[in-house]
Amino acid sequence: MRFAYSPLSFAILTALSTSIYANDLSQAATSASIDSPIPLTPIVMQAEKTVVLGTTSYTKEDLEKTPNSSKNITDFLKVNPNVQFSNDHLAASTQADLKPAEISIHGAQSFQNKFIINGVSNTNILDPQGNGNAYTGQLASGSQGVAINTDLLCNLDVLDSNVSAKYGSFTGGVISADTCAPDTEIGKIHGSISYDYTESDWSRYHLKTDADKDLFEDETTQANQNEYTRQGISANMYSKLSEQWGINLYGSERRSVIPVASGFDTPAHIEQKKHNSNIGATAFYTPNDEMKGKFGFTLGDLEDNNHTASRRNSKNTVTNDSLMIFGELNQQTDWAKLKHKLNYQKIDNVRDWLDDEGKVWLYAEGSKDWQDTDKVKEGSLGTDIRLKQESFNYEFDAIFNHFKWGQSVHQISAGAGYQRDDVSWSRPNTASLYVATTHSTNPNLVTLKNLNGEKCAAGDRLCDEAVTAPFTYKDQEYTYNGQYYVSGTLHEAGTFDGIYEQSFLYVEDEINWNKFKARLGVRADYDGANNNLNFAPRSSFSYKPFTNDALTLTTGWNRYYSAPTYNTDLQREIAGLSYTIKRADQNSEWVKSPNVTYNSTRKTDLDTPYADEFILGLNSQFKNTNVILKWVNREYKDEITRNRTDIPLDSTYKYSYEYGNDGYGSADTYTLSINTVNPLNFKGSWHQFGLALDYNKRVRGTPDYTENTIDTDMTKLVSYDGKIMQYADRPASNFNQPFAARLNWDIGFNALPLKIYHFFSYKNEYNQAISSTNKVEYEGVKLDTYVVEKIKPRFSWDMRTTYDWKIGKDYDAIFGLTINNLTNRNNQFVYNSKLYSEIGRRFIADITFKF
Structure with a gap:
C-alpha cells in the first residue's frame, strides 16, 4: 500500500523522534539538569530511588519520548530487555488493534504478571488466558483490566527480579504505574491535551511471502487490517487547590475504524470500530507534615465490534469495562511510617451476539440466496457471555525506624492484607449451532x-x-x-458464582553492615481457591568492595507464588451445559443428550504454581557511565494444566478431563546494560546513550490451563530439528527470542526547542518449530517430527522528534512525529506454520498543548 504524501506529512516530517529505555537509575535528576528554553510541565516526577538490581524506573519524560504507537503500557515496555513479546505482536495485519499486547517476563506465561495502577491491582484473575472459544464459555479478555493510556501516567516501575516480600501474586514480574500529582502554585490550573493520528496509507506493507499476498491482495477483513484509521485524544488537568488539597483529572479516548468487506453486494463494507476510553480523578490531602492521603477512581472501557465475512447477522461486540477505586493514607509516627490502602476493583468482560443461532444452509434461490455460493451462512458463531470480577482489598504496611545491633543497622518492614474476590460467569441466552453435513459414511453424522x-x-x-x-x-x-x-448443538443458559478469599503477611529486614547490604524477608500467602498456605522466602545480598558506587555485587534467592486462577472452578461448572440435539424428521420433537465433546473437568486438590529464582549481577558506575550485568534463572513448577484422562465421568462419557499441576518451565536471562548517567555536551547539543543486550534460553514444558493434554503426550519422544527429545522438553515456541540488542540515542539542542530520540532494536536469527508430516524412525518407532524454520535477523529503527513552540507565558504547543521501522526493513515471523511480515515504515503524527 502506498504512503499518502500530503502537506501535513511534509510539515510534520521536519520533526523526528524516538525513545529510550530507562536504566535502573531514576533519571529524574538527570532530566532536571538539562538546559531547555521551555519549562517542564509542573507535575511531580518520580523521586530518585535507591538502585535495586531488578527494578527499572521510568519517568514522565521517558513515557513521553518513547515511540509508543499504541499508547499502552505493554507497547512501551519494548524498551525493557527483560520483557518479551509474542512472535506476531508487530504483524502488519493487526495494527488497528487497541488491546494491549501480552508480555512475558523471564519466561513466565503472559497472565502471570501483576499489573498495578495507583496502588490497585489491575490484573484479570478470573480467566486471563481465555482463548476466545465461542462456545466453551471463554472470552479472550487479556491479563489487564484497564488498558490505561500512557499519556495519563507520570511514572512506571518494572520489577522483573529480586522482588521484595511486599509483592505477591505473580511469577513473572510486577508492573506498577501511577497517574500524576500536582506540584503547582496554589490556585493555578495546569494540564495538557494531546492528539495523535495514523492510518493505513501512512504505512508500508511487504508482500513478499505467499501468506502476505493471501492477506493483503484481498479486501480488508478482521484478520487483515490493510485499511484503517486510528486516532486518539487525551487530557490531563491538575491543580493545588490549597495548602492541604490538590486534584488531578484525566481522560483519554482512542478509536480505530476498519472498513471490512461484508462478503455481500449490499452493503459491500461494514465499519468495524474499536475504541478504548479512560477517565479518572485523584484527590490529594495533606493536613500536616505527618500525614498525607489520596483517593480516587479510574474507569476503562475497551470495546471491539466484529462480524464474520459472508455471514448474515453475525455482528458481535466484545467489551471490557473496568473500575478501580482507591484510598491511601500515609502517616509518619515517632517509631514508623504507616500506610493504609483500601481498594476496590471491578472487571466486566462481555460478548454479545446479534443472533443466538448459527446456521449453514444450501443455496436456495428466493429463500437462502443472499450469497453467491453453494452454501450460505447466517447467525452467530458463539454465545453471549458475561464474566465479572469484583475484588475488595485492604493492605497495611509499616516501615519501622532504623536501629543498631552491634556493627549493623537494621530497618524492619512488615505488612498484611486481605482480599475478597467475587467472580461470576453467565450465559444469559441459550444458543445453538447447526452445520450443514449432507453426506457421511456414518448416517448419524448427517445434519x-x-x-x-x-x-x-x-x-x-x-x-x-x-x-x-x-x-x-x-x-x-x-x-x-x-x-x-435433524441435528445440532445446544448451549444452554447458565450461571456460575464464586466467592474466594486471599490474605498475606510479610516481614522483611534491610541490613547494612560496613560494605554489605542484605534484605531478608518471608511472605505467607493464603490461597482460598485451593485452600493453600504458601511461604515464599525472599533474599537479596549486595557487597560494595570500594564502599562507593564504583562496583556493587548482588545476588539473591527468591520464591514467587502465582495469583489464583478461578477458571479451574469456572470450567468445571459450565462444561455440562452443552448438548447434542436430534430429531427424526421435520415433524418430530427435538431430543437433547449430553455432548461428549464437551466433557466436564474435575478439579483435584491443586497446589499454587510457583517460581524459584536465583539472581547474580553487578553494577558499576565509573565517571559518567553506569554498567549493569545480570543473570536471572527461573524454575517454574506446579503450573496448572488441563489433562485428558481415560476415566469415564459416567455411563455416557468415554473420557474426561481434570486439572492438575503437571506444568513446568525454566528460563535463563542474561542482560548487559550500559548507559550514560548525565548527558554529553557537544557543540551546543546534548546526547544521552544507552545500550542493552540480552540473551535468553527458555523451556515451556506444558501448555497453559486452557489446552488439553495427555500425560503420555508430554513424555513421548519426538524429533526436533534432528534431535530426539521428550515432547515437553522442546524450546518454548513463543516469547523466546534468543538474543536482542537495544540502543537508544537522545539528542537535544541548547538553542533550539527540538529533540530527537532514536531507538534501535536488533533481534538475531532464531528457530521456529513447525510440525512436519514426515516421520523420523528411532529405535524402530516412527516419531512425530518438528522441522525448524530459520527466521532471519530483525532490525528496527524507531524515531521520534518533538518541536516545542512557546506560544505564551504559560502555553506551549509541542509537535511530534513518530516513525516506526524507519528503514522499512522486511522483518518476518512464523504463525500457524506460515511466514508473515511485520509492519513496514509507519508514520504517526501528534500534537500536545500544555498550559
Missing part, C-alpha cells in the same frame, strides 16, 4: 436432510421449503427439494 417436497411445521426456523441449487458430493450432483436440520 441437513432433503425435505422431498414436504411441508415445514409452522414457525420452524430450521426448515426451508425452497428447492436448493445443485451441489456436488463425490463427483455426483444432488438437489434438495427443500431442506431441514
Whole structure:
C-alpha cells in the first residue's frame, strides 16, 4: 500500500523522534539538569530511588519520548530487555488493534504478571488466558483490566527480579504505574491535551511471502487490517487547590475504524470500530507534615465490534469495562511510617451476539440466496457471555525506624492484607449451532436432510421449503427439494458464582553492615481457591568492595507464588451445559443428550504454581557511565494444566478431563546494560546513550490451563530439528527470542526547542518449530517430527522528534512525529506454520498543548 504524501506529512516530517529505555537509575535528576528554553510541565516526577538490581524506573519524560504507537503500557515496555513479546505482536495485519499486547517476563506465561495502577491491582484473575472459544464459555479478555493510556501516567516501575516480600501474586514480574500529582502554585490550573493520528496509507506493507499476498491482495477483513484509521485524544488537568488539597483529572479516548468487506453486494463494507476510553480523578490531602492521603477512581472501557465475512447477522461486540477505586493514607509516627490502602476493583468482560443461532444452509434461490455460493451462512458463531470480577482489598504496611545491633543497622518492614474476590460467569441466552453435513459414511453424522417436497411445521426456523441449487458430493450432483436440520448443538443458559478469599503477611529486614547490604524477608500467602498456605522466602545480598558506587555485587534467592486462577472452578461448572440435539424428521420433537465433546473437568486438590529464582549481577558506575550485568534463572513448577484422562465421568462419557499441576518451565536471562548517567555536551547539543543486550534460553514444558493434554503426550519422544527429545522438553515456541540488542540515542539542542530520540532494536536469527508430516524412525518407532524454520535477523529503527513552540507565558504547543521501522526493513515471523511480515515504515503524527 502506498504512503499518502500530503502537506501535513511534509510539515510534520521536519520533526523526528524516538525513545529510550530507562536504566535502573531514576533519571529524574538527570532530566532536571538539562538546559531547555521551555519549562517542564509542573507535575511531580518520580523521586530518585535507591538502585535495586531488578527494578527499572521510568519517568514522565521517558513515557513521553518513547515511540509508543499504541499508547499502552505493554507497547512501551519494548524498551525493557527483560520483557518479551509474542512472535506476531508487530504483524502488519493487526495494527488497528487497541488491546494491549501480552508480555512475558523471564519466561513466565503472559497472565502471570501483576499489573498495578495507583496502588490497585489491575490484573484479570478470573480467566486471563481465555482463548476466545465461542462456545466453551471463554472470552479472550487479556491479563489487564484497564488498558490505561500512557499519556495519563507520570511514572512506571518494572520489577522483573529480586522482588521484595511486599509483592505477591505473580511469577513473572510486577508492573506498577501511577497517574500524576500536582506540584503547582496554589490556585493555578495546569494540564495538557494531546492528539495523535495514523492510518493505513501512512504505512508500508511487504508482500513478499505467499501468506502476505493471501492477506493483503484481498479486501480488508478482521484478520487483515490493510485499511484503517486510528486516532486518539487525551487530557490531563491538575491543580493545588490549597495548602492541604490538590486534584488531578484525566481522560483519554482512542478509536480505530476498519472498513471490512461484508462478503455481500449490499452493503459491500461494514465499519468495524474499536475504541478504548479512560477517565479518572485523584484527590490529594495533606493536613500536616505527618500525614498525607489520596483517593480516587479510574474507569476503562475497551470495546471491539466484529462480524464474520459472508455471514448474515453475525455482528458481535466484545467489551471490557473496568473500575478501580482507591484510598491511601500515609502517616509518619515517632517509631514508623504507616500506610493504609483500601481498594476496590471491578472487571466486566462481555460478548454479545446479534443472533443466538448459527446456521449453514444450501443455496436456495428466493429463500437462502443472499450469497453467491453453494452454501450460505447466517447467525452467530458463539454465545453471549458475561464474566465479572469484583475484588475488595485492604493492605497495611509499616516501615519501622532504623536501629543498631552491634556493627549493623537494621530497618524492619512488615505488612498484611486481605482480599475478597467475587467472580461470576453467565450465559444469559441459550444458543445453538447447526452445520450443514449432507453426506457421511456414518448416517448419524448427517445434519441437513432433503425435505422431498414436504411441508415445514409452522414457525420452524430450521426448515426451508425452497428447492436448493445443485451441489456436488463425490463427483455426483444432488438437489434438495427443500431442506431441514435433524441435528445440532445446544448451549444452554447458565450461571456460575464464586466467592474466594486471599490474605498475606510479610516481614522483611534491610541490613547494612560496613560494605554489605542484605534484605531478608518471608511472605505467607493464603490461597482460598485451593485452600493453600504458601511461604515464599525472599533474599537479596549486595557487597560494595570500594564502599562507593564504583562496583556493587548482588545476588539473591527468591520464591514467587502465582495469583489464583478461578477458571479451574469456572470450567468445571459450565462444561455440562452443552448438548447434542436430534430429531427424526421435520415433524418430530427435538431430543437433547449430553455432548461428549464437551466433557466436564474435575478439579483435584491443586497446589499454587510457583517460581524459584536465583539472581547474580553487578553494577558499576565509573565517571559518567553506569554498567549493569545480570543473570536471572527461573524454575517454574506446579503450573496448572488441563489433562485428558481415560476415566469415564459416567455411563455416557468415554473420557474426561481434570486439572492438575503437571506444568513446568525454566528460563535463563542474561542482560548487559550500559548507559550514560548525565548527558554529553557537544557543540551546543546534548546526547544521552544507552545500550542493552540480552540473551535468553527458555523451556515451556506444558501448555497453559486452557489446552488439553495427555500425560503420555508430554513424555513421548519426538524429533526436533534432528534431535530426539521428550515432547515437553522442546524450546518454548513463543516469547523466546534468543538474543536482542537495544540502543537508544537522545539528542537535544541548547538553542533550539527540538529533540530527537532514536531507538534501535536488533533481534538475531532464531528457530521456529513447525510440525512436519514426515516421520523420523528411532529405535524402530516412527516419531512425530518438528522441522525448524530459520527466521532471519530483525532490525528496527524507531524515531521520534518533538518541536516545542512557546506560544505564551504559560502555553506551549509541542509537535511530534513518530516513525516506526524507519528503514522499512522486511522483518518476518512464523504463525500457524506460515511466514508473515511485520509492519513496514509507519508514520504517526501528534500534537500536545500544555498550559
